[in-house]
Amino acid sequence: xxxxxxxxxxxxxxxxxxxxxxxxxxxxxxxxxxxxxxxxxxxxxxxxxxxxxxxxxxxxxxxxxxxxxxxxxxxxxxxxxxxxxxxxxxxxxxxxxxxxxxxxxxxxxxxxxxxxxxxxxxxxxxxxxxxxxxxxxxxxxxxxxxxxxxxxxxxxxxxxxxxxxxxxxxxxxxxxxxxxxxxxxxxxxxxxxxxxxxxxxxxxxxxxxxxxxxxxxxxxxxxxxxxxxxxxxxxxxxxxxxxxxxxxxxxxxxxxxxxxxxxxxxxxxxxxxxxxxxxxxxxxxxxxxxxxxxxxxxxxxxxxxxxxxxxxxxxxxxxxxxxxxxxxxxxxxxxxxxxxxxxxxxxxxxxxxxxxxxxxxxxxxxxxxxxxxxxxxxxxxxxxxxxxxxxxxxxxxxxxxxxxxxxxxxxx
Amino acid sequence: xxxxxxxxxxxxxxxxxxxxxxxxxxxxxxxxxxxxxxxxxxxxxxxxxxxxxxxxxxxxxxxxxxxxxxxxxxxxxxxxxxxxxxxxxxxxxxxxxxxxxxxxxxxxxxxxxxxxxxxxxxxxxxxxxxxxxxxxxxxxxxxxxxxxxxxxxxxxxxxxxxxxxxxxxxxxxxxxxxxxxxxxxxxxxxxxxxxxxxxxxxxxxxxxxxxxxxxxxxxxxxxxxxxxxxxxxxxxxxxxxxxxxxxxxxxxxxxxxxxxxxxxxxxxxxxxxxxxxxxxxxxxxxxxxxxxxxxxxxxxxxxxxxxxxxxxxxxxxxxxxxxxxxxxxxxxxxxxxxxxxxxxxxxxxxxxxxxxxxxxxxxxxxxxxxxxxxxxxxxxxxxxxxxxxxxxxxxxxxxxxxxxxxxxxxxx
Numbered sequence: 001x002x003x004x005x006x007x008x009x010x011x012x013x014x015x016x017x018x019x020x021x022x023x024x025x026x027x028x029x030x031x032x033x034x035x036x037x038x039x040x041x042x043x044x045x046x047x048x049x050x051x052x053x054x055x056x057x058x059x060x061x062x063x064x065x066x067x068x069x070x071x072x073x074x075x076x077x078x079x080x081x082x083x084x085x086x087x088x089x090x091x092x093x094x095x096x097x098x099x100x101x102x103x104x105x106x107x108x109x110x111x112x113x114x115x116x117x118x119x120x121x122x123x124x125x126x127x128x129x130x131x132x133x134x135x136x137x138x139x140x141x142x143x144x145x146x147x148x149x150x151x152x153x154x155x156x157x158x159x160x161x162x163x164x165x166x167x168x169x170x171x172x173x174x175x176x177x178x179x180x181x182x183x184x185x186x187x188x189x190x191x192x193x194x195x196x197x198x199x200x201x202x203x204x205x206x207x208x209x210x211x212x213x214x215x216x217x218x219x220x221x222x223x224x225x226x227x228x229x230x231x232x233x234x235x236x237x238x239x240x241x242x243x244x245x246x247x248x249x250x251x252x253x254x255x256x257x258x259x260x261x262x263x264x265x266x267x268x269x270x271x272x273x274x275x276x277x278x279x280x281x282x283x284x285x286x287x288x289x290x291x292x293x294x295x296x297x298x299x300x301x302x303x304x305x306x307x308x309x310x311x312x313x314x315x316x317x318x319x320x321x322x323x324x325x326x327x328x329x330x331x332x333x334x335x336x337x338x339x340x341x342x343x344x345x346x347x348x349x350x351x352x353x354x355x356x357x358x359x360x361x362x363x364x365x366x367x368x369x370x371x372x373x374x375x376x377x378x379x380x381x382x383x384x385x386x387x388x389x390x391x392x393x394x395x396x397x398x399x400x401x402x403x404x405x406x407x408x409x410x411x412x
Numbered sequence: 413x414x415x416x417x418x419x420x421x422x423x424x425x426x427x428x429x430x431x432x433x434x435x436x437x438x439x440x441x442x443x444x445x446x447x448x449x450x451x452x453x454x455x456x457x458x459x460x461x462x463x464x465x466x467x468x469x470x471x472x473x474x475x476x477x478x479x480x481x482x483x484x485x486x487x488x489x490x491x492x493x494x495x496x497x498x499x500x501x502x503x504x505x506x507x508x509x510x511x512x513x514x515x516x517x518x519x520x521x522x523x524x525x526x527x528x529x530x531x532x533x534x535x536x537x538x539x540x541x542x543x544x545x546x547x548x549x550x551x552x553x554x555x556x557x558x559x560x561x562x563x564x565x566x567x568x569x570x571x572x573x574x575x576x577x578x579x580x581x582x583x584x585x586x587x588x589x590x591x592x593x594x595x596x597x598x599x600x601x602x603x604x605x606x607x608x609x610x611x612x613x614x615x616x617x618x619x620x621x622x623x624x625x626x627x628x629x630x631x632x633x634x635x636x637x638x639x640x641x642x643x644x645x646x647x648x649x650x651x652x653x654x655x656x657x658x659x660x661x662x663x664x665x666x667x668x669x670x671x672x673x674x675x676x677x678x679x680x681x682x683x684x685x686x687x688x689x690x691x692x693x694x695x696x697x698x699x700x701x702x703x704x705x706x707x708x709x710x711x712x713x714x715x716x717x718x719x720x721x722x723x724x725x726x727x728x729x730x731x732x733x734x735x736x737x738x739x740x741x742x743x744x745x746x747x748x749x750x751x752x753x754x755x756x757x758x759x760x761x762x763x764x765x766x767x768x769x770x771x772x773x774x775x776x777x778x779x780x781x782x783x784x785x786x787x788x789x790x791x792x793x794x795x796x797x798x799x800x801x802x803x804x805x806x807x808x809x810x811x812x813x814x815x816x817x818x819x820x821x822x823x824x
Contacts, residue, residue: 049595079589177491178719183461299714307590310722394817
């Protein structure tokens with residue numbers, strides 16, 4: 001970073017928001033690296049705990065990390081290096097909080113504002129850019145997409161998805177090997193993240209060696225879940241495959257829109273008078289046990305899906321960094337109120353290109369798995385999905401090891 | 413393998429038994445490789461689904477795998493390649509099943525019998541070797557140890573533990589990063605395998621960067637768990653560490669020996685009239701939520717602990733293969749009724765040496781974490797544990813990838 005001629009130059013501030021992914025720090029790396037390298041940018045600041053922390057004057061600068069060459073460690077570190085928040089800005093742009101934010105931005109001589117996040121974070125970018133337009137501010141606001149759920153619209157896919165999908169595919173494969181050791185019938189139910197969109201659960205199908213391999217049944221939240229049909233499908237699948245593996249989205253619902261996991265919570269209260277809230281996997285485990293009398297186990301993949309550095313997809317890691325860099329260049333080029341999006345190029349080989357999309361058309365929308373990709377009465381996904389997802393999970397990342405022999409992460 | 417002079421030579425049979433580990437197939441590799449290379453052994457057979465499958469004439473030979481050079485894939489493949497069983501031989505050695513087994517062994521001209529497993533499998537080796545002694549059979553029986561629980565006696569440690577411990581350490585580290593993104597208090601409870609022995613849960617401490625790092629509290633089944641003290645400890649730890657990570661063994665019990673997870677199951681029955689059996693992690697999650705009113709999450713690491721190929725420890729993988737090879741050489745050298753054990757050599761650098769121990773002194777015993785290694789009123793483990801465990805989890809394994817970009821496993 002150069003601090004000469006700083007009066008002419010503007011600074012950049014970057015924040016992270018919403019739930020973490022395996023590569024949200026790769027996008028941060030992209031933003032910071034590009035910001036530090038740019039002749040037009042003086043200082044690169046990071047908001048600590050997003051816009052919420054920034055309002056409390058919590059921010060840092062990246063000079064030391066750049067000098068010590070530890071920025072690269074961001075490429076392997078899970079979580080959100082800067083800390084995150086779930087803070088929603090008011091809809092009313094005349095709310096004094098906007099004046100407060102812009103005063104702070106001006107005090108820091110900010111010209112460029114990058115926010116890495118999902119739907120809600122794009123809502124923040126939308127509001128700030130609209131306020132800026134009304135207030136004649138020249139600060140440019142750019143959104144860098146991030147979500148394991150892959151549910152952002154107007155982009156082919158989202159950074160964070162590829163790594164989570166790689167984790168799901170590889171882990172379901174390993175669980176299938178683990179589950180097939182005994183010579184007696186068994187059912188293993190794997191519960192996968194995704195409350196409204198089934199992208200991650202669908203990635204379970206990438207674990208298959210061939211069409212008849214496990215997981216034999218895959219249930220997404222996009223189609224209505226019928227417990228009776230489920231039991232019948234499991235019973236039938238067990239005939240052909242004695243050690244059955246089933247993938248279910250945490251968000252599967254019945255035809256009335258009631259979450260399957262809520263059926264479980266109706267069952268009883270615990271010692272403290274609380275509803276017994278467990279996942280749908282646990283509920284379906286008991287259902288199969290009772291109806292079919294076979295050995296059943298449920299496995300909830302939980303947060304490991306979004307924080308595994310060893311299962312990171314190289315494609316995802318590289319694209320996430322690329323999105324951050326592209327966002328900075330877009331801001332420098334005069335863009336504002338935009339989100340970096342991914343476009344898949346035509347052709348037999350996978351190739352991706354960054355573009356910009358109006359953030360106002362993205363925030364508060366949700367992209368779900370196309371219904372025509374969900375086949376066999378809602379128990380599987382089609383080859384179109386495999387063609388779509390396979391390039392995104394490709395490539396192993398060799399995470400450098402620290403002195404203790406474990407992945408060498410960085411903390412602020 | 414050479415099939416000339418087969419009348420003079422004897423054959424070897426190997427089986428796998430009990431729950432799988434990440435390296436049970438590495439031990440199988442060691443046995444098969446050594447068996448195929450030996451001048452004194454003609455054929456190497458594998459029992460499918462252990463002694464139970466063998467009684468149903470289910471076995472295979474490894475010639476094709478050796479010729480096709482796919483044996484090496486066993487070093488990376490989770491699950492139990494040969495299939496497993498949980499079959500306990502009768503205590504009464506006059507039971508006709510013994511005659512049946514030995515008849516089959518003689519029909520196959522078996523001279524050497526290797527069985528890879530834990531406590532119960534060593535019981536099988538004990539009984540068969542004792543029967544052989546009484547029946548004047550020259551067949552030699554050797555046990556190859558295996559268990560993620562690390563609870564076998566008379567050995568420094570057990571193949572399978574190092575990889576599971578590496579998985580626990582790395583995953584707890586990643587979960588701690590994931591859990592620390594928000595600027596509000598939170599508790600994450602990680603439930604780890606180990607019903608009677610806390611070795612795996614203790615490995616959570618290897619995730620720490622320094623003494624004051626997460627996981628701040630670690631609870632093993634070796635000491636009585638007191639829920640009131642637990643709540644107080646969590647409350648106190650939250651003061652210093654707002655995003656707290658706690659490790660608990662699945663088998664933690666109160667002073668009366670009642671499993672903590674059973675308290676949960678007393679709470680209610682589900683729609684089917686079944687007790688609501690969830691883990692102790694879920695129970696403690698609700699307890700903390702109710703008592704402290706903070707955000708709590710519980711994560712059950714589940715079977716991933718024992719089947720992750722990406723988190724395998726190279727030390728563990730190599731030692732597992734070594735144990736298999738040593739076992740075959742011991743049988744050829746005339747030993748029977750023995751288990752391969754590990755001895756740690758004195759010295760500042762970790763060095764391990766195989767030895768043999770009487771299987772009768774091992775089976776049906778359990779080695780737990782020494783009480784003097786459990787410190788701070790049962791909430792942590794000492795530096796002696798770290799010194800013990802660190803070498804066992806060392807070394808990353810680069811699992812070869814198949815065409816699909818995922819780990820290239822082998823199936824029978």
